[in-house]
Amino acid sequence: MIHTTSRVLVAELRQHVGETVSVSGWVNTLRLQAKMQFVVVRDHTGMVQVTHRRGGEGDETEAALESLTAESAVRITGRVVDNAIVKLGGLELIPESVEVLNRAETPLPIDEQTGLEHRLDWRFLDVRIRPEAQLLFATQTTFEQGMREYAYSQGCTEMHTPKLMDTASESGAEVFELGYFGRSAYLAQSPQFFKQMAIAAGIDKVFEIGPVFRAEPSFTSRHATEFTGVDVELAWITDVEDVMRFEEHMLAHGMAKVAEQHGEAIREVFGVEVAAPQVPFPRITMAEAQEILRGKGWDPEGRKEDLDPEGERGVAAHIKEQTGHEFVFITHYPTSIRPFYHMRPADRPDLTLSFDLLWKGLEITTGAQREHRYDVLVKQAAGKGMSTEPLQDYLNAFRYGCPPHGGLGMGLGRVLMVMLGLDSIREATFLFRGPNRLTP
Amino acid sequence: MIHTTSRVLVAELRQHVGETVSVSGWVNTLRLQAKMQFVVVRDHTGMVQVTHRRGGEGDETEAALESLTAESAVRITGRVVDNAIVKLGGLELIPESVEVLNRAETPLPIDEQTGLEHRLDWRFLDVRIRPEAQLLFATQTTFEQGMREYAYSQGCTEMHTPKLMDTASESGAEVFELGYFGRSAYLAQSPQFFKQMAIAAGIDKVFEIGPVFRAEPSFTSRHATEFTGVDVELAWITDVEDVMRFEEHMLAHGMAKVAEQHGEAIREVFGVEVAAPQVPFPRITMAEAQEILRGKGWDPEGRKEDLDPEGERGVAAHIKEQTGHEFVFITHYPTSIRPFYHMRPADRPDLTLSFDLLWKGLEITTGAQREHRYDVLVKQAAGKGMSTEPLQDYLNAFRYGCPPHGGLGMGLGRVLMVMLGLDSIREATFLFRGPNRLTP
Numbered sequence: 001m002i003h004t005t006s007r008v009l010v011a012e013l014r015q016h017v018g019e020t021v022s023v024s025g026w027v028n029t030l031r032l033q034a035k036m037q038f039v040v041v042r043d044h045t046g047m048v049q050v051t052h053r054r055g056g057e058g059d060e061t062e063a064a065l066e067s068l069t070a071e072s073a074v075r076i077t078g079r080v081v082d083n084a085i086v087k088l089g090g091l092e093l094i095p096e097s098v099e100v101l102n103r104a105e106t107p108l109p110i111d112e113q114t115g116l117e118h119r120l121d122w123r124f125l126d127v128r129i130r131p132e133a134q135l136l137f138a139t140q141t142t143f144e145q146g147m148r149e150y151a152y153s154q155g156c157t158e159m160h161t162p163k164l165m166d167t168a169s170e171s172g173a174e175v176f177e178l179g180y181f182g183r184s185a186y187l188a189q190s191p192q193f194f195k196q197m198a199i200a201a202g203i204d205k206v207f208e209i210g211p212v213f214r215a216e217p218s219f220t221s222r223h224a225t226e227f228t229g230v231d232v233e234l235a236w237i238t239d240v241e242d243v244m245r246f247e248e249h250m251l252a253h254g255m256a257k258v259a260e261q262h263g264e265a266i267r268e269v270f271g272v273e274v275a276a277p278q279v280p281f282p283r284i285t286m287a288e289a290q291e292i293l294r295g296k297g298w299d300p301e302g303r304k305e306d307l308d309p310e311g312e313r314g315v316a317a318h319i320k321e322q323t324g325h326e327f328v329f330i331t332h333y334p335t336s337i338r339p340f341y342h343m344r345p346a347d348r349p350d351l352t353l354s355f356d357l358l359w360k361g362l363e364i365t366t367g368a369q370r371e372h373r374y375d376v377l378v379k380q381a382a383g384k385g386m387s388t389e390p391l392q393d394y395l396n397a398f399r400y401g402c403p404p405h406g407g408l409g410m411g412l413g414r415v416l417m418v419m420l421g422l423d424s425i426r427e428a429t430f431l432f433r434g435p436n437r438l439t440p
Numbered sequence: 441m442i443h444t445t446s447r448v449l450v451a452e453l454r455q456h457v458g459e460t461v462s463v464s465g466w467v468n469t470l471r472l473q474a475k476m477q478f479v480v481v482r483d484h485t486g487m488v489q490v491t492h493r494r495g496g497e498g499d500e501t502e503a504a505l506e507s508l509t510a511e512s513a514v515r516i517t518g519r520v521v522d523n524a525i526v527k528l529g530g531l532e533l534i535p536e537s538v539e540v541l542n543r544a545e546t547p548l549p550i551d552e553q554t555g556l557e558h559r560l561d562w563r564f565l566d567v568r569i570r571p572e573a574q575l576l577f578a579t580q581t582t583f584e585q586g587m588r589e590y591a592y593s594q595g596c597t598e599m600h601t602p603k604l605m606d607t608a609s610e611s612g613a614e615v616f617e618l619g620y621f622g623r624s625a626y627l628a629q630s631p632q633f634f635k636q637m638a639i640a641a642g643i644d645k646v647f648e649i650g651p652v653f654r655a656e657p658s659f660t661s662r663h664a665t666e667f668t669g670v671d672v673e674l675a676w677i678t679d680v681e682d683v684m685r686f687e688e689h690m691l692a693h694g695m696a697k698v699a700e701q702h703g704e705a706i707r708e709v710f711g712v713e714v715a716a717p718q719v720p721f722p723r724i725t726m727a728e729a730q731e732i733l734r735g736k737g738w739d740p741e742g743r744k745e746d747l748d749p750e751g752e753r754g755v756a757a758h759i760k761e762q763t764g765h766e767f768v769f770i771t772h773y774p775t776s777i778r779p780f781y782h783m784r785p786a787d788r789p790d791l792t793l794s795f796d797l798l799w800k801g802l803e804i805t806t807g808a809q810r811e812h813r814y815d816v817l818v819k820q821a822a823g824k825g826m827s828t829e830p831l832q833d834y835l836n837a838f839r840y841g842c843p844p845h846g847g848l849g850m851g852l853g854r855v856l857m858v859m860l861g862l863d864s865i866r867e868a869t870f871l872f873r874g875p876n877r878l879t880p
Contacts, residue, residue, distance in 0.1 A: 006678075007676060024676045024843065026642070026841055027841075043644075044642060044643075044644045071840050071841040072841045073812075073841040073842060073843040073844075101812070101843060101844055102812055102813060102814075102838070102841050102842050102843060102844075103841070104839070104840040104841040105839050105840060108840060109840075122836070123637070123641070124637045124638075124640040124641040124836075124837050124840075125640075125641070125840055126641075127638075127641035127642060127643075128640070128641045128642035129642075133641075134642060134643075137597050137599065137643060138597060140597075140598070141592075141596075141597045141598045144598055145588075145592065145598075148585075148588075152581075152585065156581075157577050157578060157580075157581050158580070158581045158584055158585075159577065159870055160649075160651065160668040160852070160870065161870060161871060162651075162666055162870075162871045162873050163603070163651050163653075163666060164653070164665065164666050164873050164878060165878070166878035166879050176618050176619070176620070176625075177618060177619055178616050178617060178618035178619075178627070179616070179617055179618075180616070180655075180665075180878060181655075181657065181875045181876075183878075185616075185878055187618070194870075194871060197563070197564045197871070197880065198564075198567075198870065200564040200565075200568070201563070201564040201565070201566075201567035201568045201573075201870075202466070202484060202567060202568035202569075202574060203484075203567075203574075203577060204483075204484045209600075210650060210651065211600065211602075211603050211650065211651065213603075213604070215620075215621075217621065225604065225620075226602055226603060226604050228600040236447060236464045238446075372513075372541070372542055373542060374542075393879050393880035394880075396562070396564075396880070397564050397880075398542070399544070399545050400511050400544040400545060400548060400549075400564075400565055401466055401467075401511040401512045401513040401542050401543070401544040402513060402542050403464065403513040403541060403542060404513075404541055404542075412600070430599055430600065430601060430634075430638065430641075431601060431602045431634060431637070433602050433604050435621045436621075438604060438605070438606035438620060438623075438625055439606050439833050440637065440833035440834075440836070440837075
C-alpha cells in the first residue's frame with residue numbers, strides 16, 4: 001500500500017487525533033512482543049509510539065514492522081489515537097501501512113559507549129542519534145542568525161572574499177599550498193587582507209562568515225586545520241574601542257537569541273545556562289594582566305611575552321572573581337607578538353592597539369585597529385623582517401585613501417564549544433578537519 | 441585642530457543644519473578657484489559640498505584643502521549651512537578643520553575609461569569609485585538576507601561543511617589538489633557529498649552559502665575557479681518537485697526584498713527592473729526542450745545530449761514567448777550527462793529526476809532528487825565506470841537509514857550577474873578568481 005497522505009511532523013500529531021496521517025522518521029526503538037509490536041519513530045521534532053496488535057499470517061503490517069532495524073528510515077501511515085497511558089505525549093499511531101525507505105544495516109557501527117575518534121568516523125550517525133549534536137547545529141544556526149541581525153542593523157555588507165591567494169598571506173608558515181594552472185596558490189589563513197581591501201573599496205562595514213585554513217600541526221582540543229571564521233571589519237573608527245564595542249554587542253545579541261530559542265533545551269541537554277552577557281565586557285591591558293598573573297606565581301622566570309593557556313585561564317579567573325564576568329578583553333599586546341599590520345600608539349611603538357577576547361579563559365577572538373598609512377605599514381613590515389614585494393597587492397590598497405579601520409576574527413566552533421561546555425572543538429564542528437583527520 | 445565631534449553621515453546632514461559636525465569620506469571632486477575652494481566629499485551615503493573662502497596667508501584650512509587629492513580619505517569638521525543654490529541637497533559644509541587621514545597618490549591608476557582587466561588589478565579603487573559596484577554588494581547582502589529568511593522560515597539549519605576532502609569529490613577532473621601533512625587533499629567542488637551527509641545525520645533541511653572551487657580552464661564570462669555557492673538539501677521529499685518549489689520561493693522572496701530595498705536605485709544605476717518573479721516557474725522536460733529547439737534548426741545533426749549555451753538561450757526565448765516568464769526549469773536530463781548520484785525514475789533508467797534552472801537563458805542552478813538507496817547508488821556509480829573504493833566514506837552515509845532527499849546548488853555571482861544585467865561574472869564578484877587571475 002502506497003501512502004497517500006502528506007507528512008505530519010511528530011510535534012504536530014496532537015492536532016491530528018482521529019485522523020490518518022503519515023509520519024516519516026527513524027526507528028528509535030523496537031519492542032516486538034508476542035502479541036503486540038511497539039516501534040518508537042523519531043523525527044527532528046520528537047518521538048511517537050507506533051502500536052500494532054499482531055494479526056498473524058497475511059498481516060503485512062506485522063511483517064513489515066517485524067523486519068525493521070534500529071535507525072531505518074521509515075514512513076508509517078496510520079491513525080492518531082489519544083491514549084493517556086502512552087508515555088510519549090499520550091499519543092500513539094495505529095499503523096495502516098509501513099514503508100521502509102532505507103533499511104539500516106545491523107549492528108550500527110557506533111553506540112553510546114563509542115569513543116570520540118571512532119564516533120567521528122561515523123559522524124553522520126553520531127550527529128543523528130545524539131540529541132546534543134542536533135541541538136548544537138540548531139544553536140549554531142540561531143547564533144549566526146542573531147549575529148547577522150546585529151551586523152545588518154549596524155549597516156554591515158556581507159562579503160565573500162577569496163580563499164585562493166597568490167602569496168602565503170600573513171606569514172609564510174602554516175599555509176596550505178596547492179597547484180594552480182602550473183603555478184602555486186595558497187589557502188587564506190583568514191580573510192584579513194581581503195576584508196581590509198573591502199574597506200579600501202569603500203564598504204563601510206564588512207561582515208563575513210566563511211572557512212579559514214591553518215596548516216598547523218596542532219592536536220589540541222581547540223585547534224583545527226579548517227574552521228568557520230566570523231570576520232568583521234569597520235571603517236572610519238575612532239579607535240580600537242569601536243571594534244570591541246561592536247563585538248560585545250554582536251555576541252550579546254547572538255546569545256540573547258540563543259537563550260530565547262534554545263535556553264531551556266540547552267539547560268536540559270548540556271546542563272549549562274546561556275544568557276546574554278552584560279555589556280561592556282571588562283577590559284584589561286596585557287601589562288596589567290601579566291602583573292596580576294606574576295603576583296600569583298605565573299611565569300616565575302619572567303620570560304613570557306604572550307599568555308599561554310594557563311595564563312589565559314588565570315586572567316579569566318581573576319576577572320571573574322573581581323567582576324563576576326565570564327568575558328574579558330585583553331588589550332595592548334606587545335608589538336613583538338602581533339602582526340605588522342596592527343596599529344601602534346604614537347608614543348608606544350612597543351605596543352599594539354589590539355586585543356584578544358577570552359571567554360571562560362579560552363581565546364575566541366583576535367582584533368585590532370589596523371595601520372592604514374602606507375608609509376608606516378611598509379616600515380612596520382620591514383621592521384618584522386618581511387619582504388614587501390609579495391605584499392604589494394595588499395599594500396597598494398593603502399596608497400589611495402584607505403580610511404582608518406579595525407576589525408576582528410572569531411572562531412565559531414570555539415564560541416560554541418565554550419557556550420555549550422563541550423570538551424573539544426571536534427564536537428562543535430560538523431565534520432572536523434585536523435592534521436590526522438580529513439574524513440569523512 | 442583635532443576634531444571633537446562624532447561622525448555624521450552625509451545622508452543625515454539635513455538634521456544638523458546650523459550645527460558643527462564632522463564628515464568622514466573621500467574627496468570626490470576638487471574645484472580650487474581664485475577666491476573660493478569647493479571640495480565635494482563622498483561617504484557611502486552620499487556627497488556634500490565643502491565651501492571655503494580663501495583667507496590668505498596663515499589660513500590653515502585653505503592650505504589643507506589646497507593640498508587635497510582625489511580619493512584622499514578626509515575628516516572635515518564644519519558648520520552645516522542651508523544653501524538652496526548648492527546642487528547636492530541644498531546644503532554645504534563651512535569647514536573649520538580639515539584632517540587628511542590618508543592622502544591618495546596622484547594620478548589614480550584607473551579612471552572611467554579603464555578596461556575591465558586593468559580595473560580588476562585595482563579592484564578596491566574600482567569598487568570604491570563606481571556606484572554600480574557599491575550597489576552590487578548592497579544588493580548581494582539584501583538578496584542573501586532574503587534567501588536566508590526564507591530558508592529559516594522553512595526550518596533550514598545553516599551548516600558549514602568542509603572544503604578540504606581526502607578524495608577528489610564528484611569526479612577526478614577539475615579539482616584542486618594540495619599538500620596536507622605529507623599526503624594530498626582536495627578542494628571541494630561543491631558541498632554536495634557533505635550536505636547529503638548532513639541529511640543522513642538527521643538535519644531536516646540544510647542551507648549553506650560558501651566558496652566552491654573548480655579547477656576548470658574556462659575563460660568565459662560566466663566561469664570562475666572560485667565562487668560563492670548557495671546550497672540547499674531537503675530531507676524526506678516526495679519528489680524533485682519539492683526541491684524546485686523550494687528554490688522558486690526562495691528566489692522570489694530574495695528578489696522581493698531586493699526590489700523593496702534597492703529597486704529604485706537599481707533602475708537608476710543599472711537601468712533594469714527587479715521584481716519578485718511569479719511562482720510557479722514554468723517547467724519543461726529536456727526531451728520537450730530539444731524537440732522545440734530542433735524544430736527551430738538547433739543541432740541539425742541531432743548529436744547533442746545536453747543543451748549548449750545557444751540551446752539554453754533558445755529554450756528561454758521560447759518560454760518567454762509562450763508564458764512571458766524569465767525563468768524556466770528544464771527537467772529530466774539524460775542519465776548519460778548527469779552524475780551517478782542523481783535518482784532515476786523506476787521505469788526510465790535513461791533519465792534522471794534532475795533539473796537545471798535557467799534565468800534569461802543562463803544556467804544558474806543544477807538540482808536533483810538524490811539516490812538514497814545504497815545498493816542502487818553503488819550500481820549507478822559502477823555503471824559510470826567509477827571505482828567505489830574512494831567513495832566509501834560517502835557511500836557509508838546510505839547504509840544506515842538515509843532518508844529520501846534532494847537539493848540544489850546555485851551560483852550567487854551568476855544570479856547577481858543576470859539580476860543586474862552585467863556582462864561578466866567578474867563584475868559580480870568582489871575579487872574574481874580565474875585561471876589567469878589570482879590577484880589582488
